[in-house]
Amino acid sequence: MEDLAFDRSHIWHPYSSIAHPAPQHRIRRAEGIWLTLDDGRRMIDAMSSWWCAAFGHAPPSLVKALQDQAAQLPHVMFGGLTHQPAIDLSRRLTAVLPEGLDRIFYADSGSVAVEVAVKLAIQVQIARGHRRRTALATVRGGYHGDTWKAMSLCDPETGMHSHFGRAIAPQHFAARPPVPYGADWPEDPALNGLGEVEALLSRHDAEIAAFIIEPVVQGAGGMYFYHPAYLRGLRAICDRHAVLLIFDEIATGFSRTGAPFAADLAGVRPDIMCLGKALTGGMMSLAATIATRDLACEAGMLMHGPTFMANPLACAAAAAAMDLWQSADWSARARDIGAQLQRDLAPAAGLPSVAGLRVLGAIGVIEMKTPLPMDKVHRFCAETGVWLRPFGKLLYTMPPLTIRPDELTQVSAAMLAIARGL
Template structure:
């Protein structure tokens, strides 16, 4: 074993996400990262066009975030949150309340985005139970959604086309409606049969006594296909949920903290959810962390029921190191003119990706904020994209039919031009 190189050991013993261990495909050994660049073991520098799966908003090793983590590491790396608290948790909580929707006043810290969704779903069920509705333990959602890889979160991912259809027989059966048909930027059709609300109402009314909450990704469906839909769907969904006593959960793990051009995708609509899930960019990608926020109605509802306490408590809940990183990352975000920066990124991507529309195998090109997508007419291979990465100087990882980027907000116009050129090359060659 000692004779194996780092990469050989990796390929023989380490299991990567969504990877066949018998055919691991091209894998790069990263030795260092700074700003938008990854430096490989052979000295090659690649632009991280994925923001390391959408979380590295401010670039790798951002000095203010790493400084906050170093300072915290010297004082209090971790302490249990049961019966104890600490400044980083309180300071981060104050910052979150400054920037999130006004009604969301209760914060539950989590280890990761998937856990944030699990917490939201447990919270909804316990709330309904506290109100005397123990039968309301199921969930409604829209197709083409994705909410994480943990067990309950998988149950509200698309059961047919999603990554977890393999587990269909083992997961809880939920209530699915077609994805919202009205696209962002188009006129909202008033006919409920055309805008998707007729089917949503029918499903929620039929399952009213079984459904605890409706959960969806607001405006942008991420891993389910990078689909952008009309925010009026959310306004009307809120109204229907309120009529039927069903909670509304927004999964903003991928869309939060400026990625869509708004601070939160919730800002595209006129309503606020009962529960929101946040993660990824929360720490600027420097350490795993997430949170679930809710309103006083839900929090006090849970507290007023039996057993009164919320039945969840991760070992590393409110980890001080992660809280310090998150507070610093949010300070970095709000101290800059992030809105103009993201708008500039969007404008450049829209211009530079437009030629892809003329390619025969391209189905669509779309941009929203710091999200750029070339949708192909067939599935594309991440391995084939990796094989071209060193030559392009850009690391892109397509999924499904989508060649896409979510670049760090610090990406320069020249670096972004290199990313879009790489995307066009993949669209022509894959």
Template sequence: MTPLEFDQHHLWHPYTNVTKPGPTFRVSEAEGAWITLDDGTRLIDGMSSWWCMLHGHRNPRITKAIHDQLDKLPHVMFGGLTHDPAIELGRKLLEVAPPSMQRIFYCDSGSVAVEVGMKMAVQYQHANGQPQRSKFVTIKSGYHGDTWKAMSVCDPVTGMHHLFQGAVSIQYFIDKPSVKINDAWNDDEAANGLGELRQTLEANDDIAAFILEPIVQGTGGMYFYHPEYLNGARAICDAHGVLLIFDEIATGFGRTGKLFGTDHTEIEPDILCLGKALTGGHISFACTITNDRVALGIGNGEPGIFMHGPTFMANPLACAAAKASLEILSDGDWQTQTQRIERQMSEELAPAKTFNGVADVRVLGGIAVIEVDHTVSADQAHNLAKETGVYLRPFGKNIYTMPPFVCSPDELSQISAALLRLAQEL
């Protein structure tokens, strides 16, 4: 049995049918913006390997940090013990995170970071004398991960609610913000969507928190909305004793052209979930950060401890990788890089606006999307990758890229050409 045959018979890939596993490329190595297949074909990773590989594959500063740490301390439990990589990373995180974010809980993955954030919200409300506040409100077309509680706040139609009806918790869903990021803000709450949030919170006293992806909805449709919505949501949540959770697993660390989605706003959340690009994509890691109000509220309530503790929490290898990635971001080149990506892709993708079947073309920071009026096939896009020299994986009606920040102008042009071709042929 060849390696690929073994893969198809025994390895279950994400969102696949084992009876029809679909085409799969075997990657032998990767560096910078490129992945190399076992037959020698080189493809630009236009997905940043699901949005995490900001600084390119095998970044020398990050890989050196992992190698150096491996020789000292690959892992140790975080219960009753600590270590310098966790402490040093914590210092770096507090340098870049919104100022009120002061308490860091290290996690294994983005989905777990969301689970932790939701548990924090419920436990805070319980400690605050509001034990009935155990549910959540969120916006439609959102995505927050595939684990159990995170899945309950994913879109109820495009998510997996219909499959797990009766098992997944029932939450409150409101329409997504109606004002797009570049449109003029409308202060009328009935028009901008905030009225529905206000009405939902007024009518229900069992809501612990409002959770959403700031500025950009990722897997729910690559929708870019106006930051003023978040400013208004903060005020409404405060008026009703509801916490505000920002899931920045996709938008964090410069992807929107600002370091965090919160930087587009005038406010800060109570809880911030980070992942994906935290380690520059080199090893799985995430964190949930909260303010003193939430952390001390939990600590002063029953049972007096926060009820979560992953085995691989604060893994030293991941902490070292994350610290190195944040040091690269601190150099500031990401700002020039994302500005260049936005400017170049806006120009190069403009012709798609005239294509038949194209509903919208939008670019923000290091995100570029061609939205079509029909569902596209990821497998078909996959089959064109060797011809375009770019690995892309569309979903729904969105043909998109989140390229590594380190892409050169020529590499970006190749990605743009691939997006245009897929928009014409899929």
């Protein structure tokens, strides 16, 4: 209790107030899908610890990779030096990414990977002689991270813009893609949202360097799934206006949507792709910004260089995670999880407190009509043995892809209990 009191007094947790700290559960051990609390109780990590522990916690092959690497080369600067873990990981990535995406810049986190992508896009436009093309476009409902430029690209109403006022650079926003995943696709641009994008890029043709979007799945901005055809139309519009297209696959990469990458659902290759989260299997932080060769050459010297860029420990863990990912059909497993979530969560659709239910791959979302009582939910999680962390009106799960059907049933039961009012 003394340690938790110290925590409450001195340690900031994500999106929390130090003056009014939220309750915390102290975790002693994480293994497989399970989190073990100090008192010995266990909870299923139904969040994959913010979506990164895709294969559960501490897979033996990833632990061994870290241990072996730590004994040999924990870290070395990447400026003027290189190392085998970075080379090995890059070989694995270029073999599975959409053809042509094969120039890789490693960063510390997903948010930084977005910053690098934006820097790259602007440098390319300036190198092409378009010195005014320094603005960015995106859609509402998105989330791209908490650093400054990434934050400016999050939804201006549900994001953090109001907390920082004019310090956040204004960007160009189109409406959220209006056609949900699984719905019929209308070809009329006035109905499918692409007419607004075309008009936006036409109005600001000389200003916009790139258009960034989370492909198919908008994550922390609202857990919304939209039609993949939107991305095909967006690709064509960006090409017409010489605007670079960036896919933020930080949350969706590595089979989460039921496809290797969300871009595969649309059959679209972006100019730049950002990866993170499950890249290391949740072992530690690492992200990547990947571009085509031509784009990388146009940019010239990319003006970014994190101290821990391509950290050998992180690269070794990521290479082992890639091997684990390629050892089985995890995309099929994600689709199986989705099918069970659709069945198990179906009763939620009829609850008077529920506004909607949606599932895609290994992502299940119950949208409530009013915000959930977070403190009450957190106590309930420890009591029932399922860790869920809703935000606002959204109660969702992104469980590890290793979860068994009976364990997934426990997750669904907990979600239904919360939706019913605990």
